[in-house]
Amino acid sequence: MGFLDPVTLLGREVRLEPLTSDHAGGLADAARLDQVWGLWYTSAPEADRMRADIDAKLARAATGEMLPFAVLRPDGVPVGVTTYLHPLPAVPAVEIGMTWLAASARRTAINTEAKKLLLGNAFEAWGCRRVAFRTTWLNLRSREAIERIGATFEGRIRNDRVMRDGTVTDSAQYSITDAEWPAVRQHLRHLLSR
Numbered sequence: 001m002g003f004l005d006p007v008t009l010l011g012r013e014v015r016l017e018p019l020t021s022d023h024a025g026g027l028a029d030a031a032r033l034d035q036v037w038g039l040w041y042t043s044a045p046e047a048d049r050m051r052a053d054i055d056a057k058l059a060r061a062a063t064g065e066m067l068p069f070a071v072l073r074p075d076g077v078p079v080g081v082t083t084y085l086h087p088l089p090a091v092p093a094v095e096i097g098m099t100w101l102a103a104s105a106r107r108t109a110i111n112t113e114a115k116k117l118l119l120g121n122a123f124e125a126w127g128c129r130r131v132a133f134r135t136t137w138l139n140l141r142s143r144e145a146i147e148r149i150g151a152t153f154e155g156r157i158r159n160d161r162v163m164r165d166g167t168v169t170d171s172a173q174y175s176i177t178d179a180e181w182p183a184v185r186q187h188l189r190h191l192l193s194r
Contacts, residue, residue: 003089003126004067009117012074013109013192016117019058019068019081024051026078027070030102044081044100057083057098071101071114079105082114084122086132093130094122099142106141109192115149116188123181130177136161137170146174148191150184 006018032047045053057068064087071080080101084094096118101111122128133151135142147153151174158170176184 003092004064004084004087004094006067007121007125009069009114009121011113011117013113014117015072015074015076016069016082016114017072019054019061019070021051021054021058023070023078024054027054027081030077030079030104031100033102033104057081066098068098069118071099071105071110073105073110079110082118084118091130092126092128093132094126094128095132095134096122097134111145112149112188112191116185116192119176119181119188120185123178128178130175133174134171136163137172139172143172146172150180150187151176152180 008018009016028047028050031044031050054068057066060066061068066083066085066087068081068083070078071082072078081099082096083098085097086095088094096115099111105111119131122131133146134157135146137143137156154173154175156170157173159168161169161171163169
């Protein structure tokens with residue numbers, strides 16, 4: 001399997017499968033339930049824009065810019081999206097981001113296990129030296145979640161993000177390195193066992 005080749009990642013609490021247009025209806029339903037797009041700092045599209053959002057991600061995936069996943073509960077119901085993006089094959093390194101989850105999946109084992117699967121694939125299958133995370137500076141819930149999984153805060157990147165409404169804002173940058181991965185993996189296993 002090559003760097004950024006599509007892969008399905010399976011856990012006990014979550015299934016990550018390459019995003020397709022077939023996921024549009026279920027993801028629109030997930031977004032519609034709690035109107036996740038109403039959180040101005042998220043990357044979640046409005047329910048009626050889900051197909052267009054998926055098409056845009058698939059177009060970027062076709063150029064090697066990203067690898068988007070549908071986040072599915074064990075029963076196959078879509079509850080969100082997450083993405084590998086900003087690949088640097090020469091390093092190798094990648095970012096995990098553009099993640100949004102329905103309210104029913106937030107602060108559950110779904111997100112923790114999804115990150116464990118994505119990190120494991122990046123470090124163990126692709127040999128990444130670094131996996132980065134960025135979130136909007138004001139998205140305190142996402143920043144707490146990233147820190148909870150064991151990523152190291154690297155700094156505030158100023159004026160690097162344009163939101164849907166045109167607002168320019170800052171990002172919080174985090175990463176996990178290959179040297180840190182064994183301890184982070186153990187930490188994630190511990191979180192999932194509780």
